[in-house]
Amino acid sequence: MGTHLVLFRDVQGHAVALEDRCRHRNIPLSQGKVINGKIECPYHGWCYHADGNIAEIPANAHLSERVYPVGISSFHCVEQDDYVWVCLSNQPANPKPVPFPNYAESGWVSFHMKTRFNASVDACLENFLDCPHATYVHRGWFRSPTKKKVEATVRTLEDGAEVEYFEEPRVKSAVWSLLSSKKASMKHTDRFIAPATSTVDYVFSNNVHYKITSSCTPIEKNITEVYTVVTFKVKWFSHLVRLYFQPLSKLIIRQDVNILQAQADNVKKFSGEQFSVIETDVLYKLIKQWRLAMHSNHEPPIAGEERKIEISL
Template sequence: MLENYWYIACRARELADRPVPFALFDRPFVLFRDRHGRPGALEDRCAHRNAPLSAGKNCGGLLECPYHGWRYHTDGRAVDIPALPENTAISEQLRVKAYPCVEQDGYVWVCVGDRPTRDRPSSFPHLGDRGWTTFHLKTRFRAPVASCLENFLDCPHATFVHRFWFRAPTAKPVRAIVRSLEDGAVAEYFEEPRENSLVWSLLSQKRARLQHTDRFIAPATSRVDYIFSDRRHYIITSSCTPLSDRETEVYTVITFRFGAIGWLIRLFFEPMSRWIIYQDVKILNQQQQNIDRFGKTAYKLIPPDLLAPYIWKWRQAIATQTPPPSPGQEHHVEMRL
């Protein structure tokens, strides 16, 4: 059932005149554009002799197989078979499986399940809005989706993995409230320390009050908001594409409001974000390597693991078609950061 959701297959600009292969749930697919420029997604094998269609080419909006030249429409139908006599009717059974595919927010999204849970993917917040600046990051993690989401929505790890870059070890008490939602859960932090942090020394004013929320949106999206009383606002949204059960492509959209000099802030904010994400890539790779060494996970939960239980329960509920956590639940947590 996790397959019935929209996942990013590639940046829209990556899909031009040539077909683009991609993987979802350890299965191979191929993207190409029809003659009107609309994207289509097919299973990456020809119906004739199973050659990879991604090794072929786009011929006027039809995907041509490199083996015998069969050409396919975006709906999966074979519409041209060179070996057949001219004007021969082509059977409707000569087709490959096609999947729902849309272009939105500069990305090509695909659903490889039987039926999408929604008509279209959710939009990234404030993307293209006046007064907001945006940049996009694409990162390959050697970790499953759940591990990536836990990492992105976990405050305590930043004290160690991103020490002095994003957070410094102050051991100050912090209150948090976790609320279950219709589509996941959100955690809100109070009296969060910001001293000795390169990120916040550059991106926030010392006297500005901070409102910080971490949100899990089932099944594979995280959203982090930092809202300051001086109207500065930073949103980090990460959409996780499950390449396999141990590898995830993460498409991160960082949108922020800083005023007229947002373009200037981006000059150092973007490379700094890439470095911080690299630190996460490194620790998650080490984590997965150790899980592989032992052959299984052995996780323990403590109260400061605010959103991890919701990530696990929601994804398990979707996979098994059982009820997810009910909305409206709320609990308070004390932690140190």
């Protein structure tokens, strides 16, 4: 979001985020040193408290702190699920960041991915929650085209929207052939959680679960850093499953990076978007409406609405 931060820990071990710019000659404090929970600038050694106020100016050590210039901005931080979340407003974020479901719970195994997309947050969210693309972009890995008719229910929620798919085809899929029994039935739910999280949730009738949660951070308008946690629960050899699933997930997300790069390049070439939106672009409109409402302080889509659709996968 164009705000440059330095992150460190105070004496109690709490995460601290300050503007990454020394008040004196604007050197990035991230090139400095942390000393007893304060951060020291590498140029003339000005030292900052966790609240951004100046703690020490070595050349003026004979003066009292009270006569020092004003310090730098500090931002509220929350540590959750092994991530540090920084709120760029001067008020703490309310509600708290969306948790990564089942992360670090006993019986579940997780791994993290951090992926940079040359795409807007909207485009990333749509991609992560779009079922039909998997048949083409991830052909053979995740899904292969069968044109099987699948029923889906789309619901608007208090904090976003979801779509639930019933019995989608799993044939010729490298992921599902290894990770799920053919006999077990599968329920798949894609969910958008405002403002910038997607969850893809697979539950099998034999108590096997896979959840892919991605949180999108806008770096610039068309550059998004995506933090993904893949969490799963299998009956046995979960760490071996992870050895297989982790590189595979990286490969699959690379395919998404490439297709969204192609989209961005072409939108630029044609000087703007010209999209057709059809009924089976299931969550596209709801994501757009939500994000637009949040940007402009308008009411988001009303929760509790439900519709059924048919989609061929």
